[in-house]
Amino acid sequence: MMGMKTNLFANEEDIQWDEEWDVVVAGSGFAGSAALCQAIDLGAKTLMIDKMPVLGGNSAINGGAFSIVGSPQQKERGIEDSYELYVKDIFKAGLGLNQRELVEVIAKNGFEAYKFTTERGVFYRNNLGHFGGHSVPRTIWPAINSGGKITLPLQAYAKKNGGTIRTRVILDDLIFDKSGKKVIGIKVRENYKFSYDPMSNEEDNKTGTTKYYKIKGGVIMATGGFAYDVNFRQKVDPKLTPDLDCTNHYGATGYALRMMMKNNIKTRDLGWVQLGPWGSPDEKGFGISPVFAIPAFAYGVMVDARTGKRFVNELADRKIRADAILKIHENPDGSLTHPVVFCDSVGATGTRKENVYRGIHKKVIRKFDTLKELADFYKIPYDGLKKTVDDYNKYVENGKDEEMNKPFFKLRGKTPNISKPPYYAFRAIPKVHHTMGGVVIDTEARVYGKDDKAIEGLFAAGEAVGGPHGASRLGSCAVPDCLVFGRIAAKSAVKLLKQRV
Ligand SMILES: Cc1cc2nc3c(=O)[nH]c(=O)nc-3n(C[C@H](O)[C@H](O)[C@H](O)COP(=O)(O)OP(=O)(O)OC[C@H]3O[C@@H](n4cnc5c(N)ncnc54)[C@H](O)[C@@H]3O)c2cc1C
Incomplete structure (x- = not known):
């Protein structure tokens, strides 16, 4: 019954x-x-x-x-x-x-x-x-x-x-x-x-x-x-x-x-079932990347490593971001190319220094003195990446993200752009997170x-x-x-x- x-x-x-x-x-x-x-x-x-x-x-x-x-x-x-x-x-x-x-x-x-x-x-x-x-x-x-x-x-x-x-x-x-x-x-x-x-x-x-x-x-x-x-x-x-x-x-x-x-x-x-868009393939479980991702998404960009282009509003909700990553990250041969999320040294101060150090120590977060080094390390076409950063910086200056409509937020009174090296980056992959x-x-x-x-x-x-x-x-x-x-x-x-x- x-x-x-x-x-x-x-x-x-x-x-x-x-x-x-x-x-x-x-x-x-x-x-x-x-x-x-x-x-x-x-x-x-x-x-x-x-x-x-x-x-x-x-x-x-x-x-x-x-x-x-x-x-x-x-x-x-x-x-x-x-x-x-x-x-x-x-x-x-x-x-x-x-x-x-x-x-x-x-x-x-x-x-x-x-x-x-x-x-x-x-x-x-x-x-x-x-x-x-x-x-x-x-x-x-x-x-x-x-x-x-x-x-x-x-x-x-x-x-x-x-x-x-x-x-x-x-x-x-x-x-x-x-x-x-x-x-x-x-x-x-x-x-x-x-x-x-x-x-x-x-x-x-x-x-x-x-x-x-x-x-x-x-x-x-x-x-x-x-x-x-x-x-x-x-x-x-x-x-x-x-x-x-x-x-x-x-x-x-x-x-x-x-x-x-x-x-x-x-x-x-x-x-x-929710996937967290801020996981990293370079560590198991939750790890340190979701903590660093908070300032990196807010004050930086996420790019497709094959083109250097952005593909989603980095501050959209989790489902939108995770779906966007899953849509682009698989190559025709079944291998994966992980998107790269990064911000500059000012943006990185949006989390405590210890978090960044921990990520670097675990080789999840990487530090680069130039954008070129970042591009070479992740095999991102430099020209594409440079254009993305230049465009992003213009959007910050004008106060409007014309590409992805990401809302800009201030950090200590100013919206950080991506211009002050070193740059801090991690590779992203969605992980099963919440039911x-x-x-x-x-x-x-x-x-x-x-x-x-x-x-x-x-x-x-x-x-x-x-x-x-x-x-x-x-x-x-x-x-x-x-x-x-x-x-x-x-x-x-x-x-x-x-x-x-
Ligand atoms: C790594 C991580 C980070 C997160 N960060 C945040 C965050 O910052 N902010 C936020 O809002 N949410 C966050 N979440 C989500 C949030 O933590 C969870 O949704 C929340 O903790 C669930 O709490 P709960 O009390 O419902 O269950 P839980 O905290 O999971 O507790 C359930 C407990 O029930 C026990 N249990 C299960 N079945 C039985 C049984 N049959 N008999 C006896 N015991 C049983 C389990 O062992 C477990 O200890 C995060 C989740 C994870 C995994």
């Missing part, structure tokens, strides 16, 4: 519960950590589990870029912004496929979520970034540009205030009541040893000891995305072949999502079944959810999404707990 879930037990009375909790949060990234803090603040006996041996998921390795409307950093710089503009930008990147009410909730509650983190020990630098696809600068960062500087203080706060956190506990299944409409507990394995062969999809090893946790309020699925799941991602988008590199942590698989699908939970947008699809929720973070009815006791937040980002997520919008909906999911679970008791 549509909407019925696969019950593990015929009768609730048959279940030998090992433990009992008010709220269990599965996943310890931004969404899970925010949910845990919120739930304990509301007085619920809360457990957060993660299948991995370390906490934090993608959130802990993330760049910490966090876009909100109304930050002190925006105010100090006199940047005018609005919720409406924020929603409009997210919609434009998402090709209008976004679930509008979820985007509005993120826009309106992002600032509150930011405050929530500062009140729990997170420190943000006085820096404001302008990410591709955003109409105005609205991105802030915690210390050392790392999402770990958000998750760790939240987890420390939670532990200090009565929250329980366990690693190496994998959520294997949901346990429903007899009606199949209410989640009353979960099946987990403790002492689970993560091992995953992306080619065979063999995450479901048999390690660990099975336990059953009874849950009085709700289960919060903060289990993240599935970009690292080579098999599953190719099933939902055949273009995503195994040779494409991925920026995620190894645990970003579809295991939790597949479990929910097996339980007839409704999903959306699974085929929309827009996931389970369907409403503005209270309640998860829906295939019968279009909310499932009592089941909530979800963060990258596990589909809807907020439509076809493509704008950079720095995942942090607010996860924190906002993590908190909402916890509030909803505690509200239900009070109704049920």
Whole structure:
């Protein structure tokens, strides 16, 4: 029957519960950590589990870029912004496929979520970034540009205030009541040893000891995305072949999502998987290139190495840029020619010196004293490259990019052109980065079944959810999404707990 879930037990009375909790949060990234803090603040006996041996998921390795409307950093710089503009930008990147009410909730509650983190020990630098696809600068960062500087203080706060956190506990299944409409507990394995062969999809090893946790309020699925799941991602988008590199942590698989699908939970947008246009073929995973790419795209150009010509607005949203690269980089014989992104010494000061040094040390970023050296190194026709730079400099002087319509932004009061050597460059390749699809929720973070009815006791937040980002997520919008909906999911679970008791 549509909407019925696969019950593990015929009768609730048959279940030998090992433990009992008010709220269990599965996943310890931004969404899970925010949910845990919120739930304990509301007085619920809360457990957060993660299948991995370390906490934090993608959130802990993330760049910490966090876009909100109304930050002190925006105010100090006199940047005018609005919720409406924020929603409009997210919609434009998402090709209008976004679930509008979820985007509005993120826009309106992002600032509150930011405050929530500062009140729990997170420190943000006085820096404001302008990410591709955003109409105005609205991105802030915690210390050392790392999402770990958000998750760790939240987890420390939670532990200090009565929250329980366990690693190496994998959520294997949901346990429903007899009606199949209410989640009353979960099946987990403790002492689970993560091992995953992306080619065979063999995450479901048999390690660990099975336990059953009874849950009085709700289960919060903060289990993240599935970009690292080579098999599953190719099933939902055949273009995503195994040779494409991925920026995620190894645990970003579809295991939790597949479990929910097996339980007839409704999903959306699974085929929309985002490629980050700022990866480099000269390093594995996320690496250093995306950090350097921020100033390089803003204050420099990306050229096709075969011609030296630009081929896309370097500040367009991620999907436009990644699609443009994939369209041009393959040669007729199947080999790849990677585009080259570069800026001059002034543009490079748009990121910290250490980032540039690190990139040079890893041989991902290259430094050149002349444009000719840059052209020769990457085998770019010099005349084509020189013309591109001369044209670009004219556009900067006139304040209008006549070729690609890239918006120009100032750095310390002036828009940098490309004229002051040394030049800094990297080769670009798109890498699988974010999965827009996931389970369907409403503005209270309640998860829906295939019968279009909310499932009592089941909530979800963060990258596990589909809807907020439509076809493509704008950079720095995942942090607010996860924190906002993590908190909402916890509030909803505690509200239900009070109704049920
Ligand atoms: C390298 C990188 C840099 C990024 N930089 C930015 C940025 O600067 N700004 C921005 O907005 N976004 C950024 N993103 C995207 C953003 O980090 C993610 O979308 C976000 O971290 C997702 O958070 P989450 O809490 O939903 O999931 P995650 O942080 O991925 O956490 C999910 C957790 O759930 C656990 N889990 C999964 N299944 C189970 C199960 N069955 N049982 C128990 N545990 C389970 C996983 O092990 C994982 O720890 C970046 C992503 C990457 C990969």
